[in-house]
Amino acid sequence: MKKLFFALPAFLFIFTITACGDLGGIIDHFGFGKLPPGHFWAQDFSTGKFYRLEAELLAEGAYCNVWVEKGCGVNVSTAENVANEYDNNIYTKMINAFGCGTINYNGQSFDNIMKFADYLGDGDGKLLILLLDIKDDYKEFVNNSYVAGYFYPGDLIASTGQRSNYCDMIYIDVYPGMNQPEKAYTTLAHEMQHLMNLVTSILFRSKPEMDTWINEGLSSAAEWVYSGVINTSRVNWFNSDPSGLIKKGNNFFVWGNRDDEHKDAVLDDYATVYLFFQWLRLNSSNGSGIYKNILMSEYNDYRAVTSKMGKDWELLLGDWMEANRTGYGSGSGLLSTIKQHYAPGGSTSIDLYPGEGVYSFSASNIPVPANSGNIRYSGLHGKNIAPSDINVTAGGTLLTYNVNTNSGSGAEQGLITGNAALSEIAAFGFAIEKNAKTEPYQIGINDMLRINGFE
Numbered sequence: 001m002k003k004l005f006f007a008l009p010a011f012l013f014i015f016t017i018t019a020c021g022d023l024g025g026i027i028d029h030f031g032f033g034k035l036p037p038g039h040f041w042a043q044d045f046s047t048g049k050f051y052r053l054e055a056e057l058l059a060e061g062a063y064c065n066v067w068v069e070k071g072c073g074v075n076v077s078t079a080e081n082v083a084n085e086y087d088n089n090i091y092t093k094m095i096n097a098f099g100c101g102t103i104n105y106n107g108q109s110f111d112n113i114m115k116f117a118d119y120l121g122d123g124d125g126k127l128l129i130l131l132l133d134i135k136d137d138y139k140e141f142v143n144n145s146y147v148a149g150y151f152y153p154g155d156l157i158a159s160t161g162q163r164s165n166y167c168d169m170i171y172i173d174v175y176p177g178m179n180q181p182e183k184a185y186t187t188l189a190h191e192m193q194h195l196m197n198l199v200t201s202i203l204f205r206s207k208p209e210m211d212t213w214i215n216e217g218l219s220s221a222a223e224w225v226y227s228g229v230i231n232t233s234r235v236n237w238f239n240s241d242p243s244g245l246i247k248k249g250n251n252f253f254v255w256g257n258r259d260d261e262h263k264d265a266v267l268d269d270y271a272t273v274y275l276f277f278q279w280l281r282l283n284s285s286n287g288s289g290i291y292k293n294i295l296m297s298e299y300n301d302y303r304a305v306t307s308k309m310g311k312d313w314e315l316l317l318g319d320w321m322e323a324n325r326t327g328y329g330s331g332s333g334l335l336s337t338i339k340q341h342y343a344p345g346g347s348t349s350i351d352l353y354p355g356e357g358v359y360s361f362s363a364s365n366i367p368v369p370a371n372s373g374n375i376r377y378s379g380l381h382g383k384n385i386a387p388s389d390i391n392v393t394a395g396g397t398l399l400t401y402n403v404n405t406n407s408g409s410g411a412e413q414g415l416i417t418g419n420a421a422l423s424e425i426a427a428f429g430f431a432i433e434k435n436a437k438t439e440p441y442q443i444g445i446n447d448m449l450r451i452n453g454f455e
Contacts, residue, residue: 034166035052038055038057039053039055041163041164042135042171044135045134045136045445045448045452046135046136046137051135053069053070054070055067055068055069055070055132056070058075058079059079059082060083060126061083061086061087061126063086063126064083064086064091064127065083065127066083067128067129067131068130069131069132072132072133072175073175074174078131078178082129082131082172082181083129085188086188089185090185090192091114093225094114094189094192094196094222094225095112095114097222098113098200098218098225098292098295099113099114099196099292100200100203100204100296103115103203114127114196116199116203117156117168117196117199120157120199121156122167124167127168127170128168128169128170129172130172131174131178132171132174134147134171134173137452145264145267145442146176146442146443147442147443148190149171149173149188149191150170150444151170151171151191151192151198152169152445155167155168156168156198170188170191172187182227185226185227186226186227186231187223187442189223189227190219190222190223191219193215193218193219193222194215194219196295197218197295200295204296204297210304211301211407213252213269213273214294214300214302214304216252216255216273217252218291218294218295220234220277221278221291222291224278225291230278230334230335232334233442234270234271234274234275235274235275237270238268238340239338241341242264242267243258243262243267244262245262245268246272247344248344248358249343249352249353249356249357249402250268250269250272250356251273252269252273253302253353253354254353254355255407259450266447270443275324275335275338276320277291278328278332278335279320279328280309282328282335283319284308290309294308301405313403313405314376314403317355317357317403321357322380322399323338324339325339325399326382326385327383341359342358342359342397342421343416344420345417345420346420347416347418348416349413349414349416350413351411351412352375352402352411352412352414353402353410353411354402355402355403356402356411357399357400357401357402358399358414358416359380360397360416360417361397361420361421362379362392362393362394362396362397362398362417363394363419365392365393365394366398367391367392368390368392368398369398374404374412375402375403375413375415376400376401376402376403377398377399377401377414377415378399379391379396379399380398381393381396381397382396392417398415398416400416
């Protein structure tokens with residue numbers, strides 16, 4: 001199969017995962033030194049280094065081949081279940097929800113985006129799924145963040161200085177990732193969106209990389225597309241706020257910016273982006289069709305969302321933040337439990353990064369502050385009551401948020417009431433908080449590398 005090499009040096013640089021330490025023996029991208037069958041490169045996310053492993057082909061499906069790392073404890077039956085689930089459910093659902101239709105490229109026609117991805121890869125007609133014990137320093141009850149799976153762009157589009165498996169492939173963790181097989185399947189859908197996103201970007205966008213929060217948001221949406229079930233882990237994390245930073249505004253728009261304030265701060269990003277993309281579905285005129293519209297946008301930033309929702313960022317962000325206090329509406333199921341907590345009392349100002357917002361309790365009738373710079377305000381008074389830009393009544397909520405669309409900007413100061421509110425976490429909330437702190441939580445490879453000191 002003819003390999004394609006795109007003249008996109010900036011793009012290839014962005015997608016390179018730099019390995020620290022000895023990189024001797026790396027072969028360039030002209031095909032020399034490809035590992036023999038059954039041997040693969042993988043990455044240790046606790047050290048940043050690549051390593052070589054052996055695997056066996058244990059299941060062959062119509063659209064995938066499932067390889068399993070030797071000694072990882074996965075048997076033929078489990079591998080066949082993965083292949084069957086991919087062939088019979090994941091593949092079709094993902095193509096329908098995120099695929100761009102027939103692709104004509106260099107005189108060839110491809111029925112769907114995954115067939116085009118295979119053309120860019122090894123051309124064998126199938127996705128390679130590698131089941132392995134991903135090295136991420138996961139320790140139950142000690143380090144609960146883990147890499148459940150990943151897509152590495154360097155496998156699909158290799159460049160000089162990268163280790164590559166030269167194929168379209170996805171890595172799926174077996175511990176703890178396959179302790180519950182259904183979670184492994186949702187992970188496969190999640191990572192498949194990342195692969196599809198990259199290939200769609202090559203076709204439709206001059207700047208291929210979508211902003212992290214959009215790419216992760218679409219992958220979180222892919223979990224729902226596949227399973228039809230709300231991710232309770234993300235909802236629990238949001239409702240309990242174990243980091244204590246969501247109530248101070250931390251969310252997805254500036255991804256990974258508060259690691260120095262709490263070791264699990266990035267989990268706030270995953271929880272909030274999950275909720276935002278669920279809210280988009282519930283408030284879009286075409287439901288989950290909004291996901292394909294966003295993915296195929298010409299834009300790679302917030303405009304990919306606003307242009308398809310028909311609202312500017314200020315209005316869209318404000319509407320979502322209002323819903324996080326007043327509710328997601330009928331038909332939202334578990335999302336009806338969403339209610340972001342009040343900011344701490346004792347101060348009448350707070351610093352907010354772009355996209356962040358907080359809620360403060362109003363003990364008395366107060367006027368809504370005037371907008372200043374990128375800071376906006378709104379008075380909230382409960383479900384089915386329109387927000388006010390004039391006043392907040394006693395017992396109501398002042399929403400303060402930063403509408404700056406430049407994620408590289410610093411924080412701006414906004415006003416809050418300074419009132420302390422009664423605790424909103426009752427017995428149900430304490431149970432959520434306990435679960436949120438102890439159950440395993442999935443994060444992406446770039447976040448795991450960053451947390452471990454490998455930018």
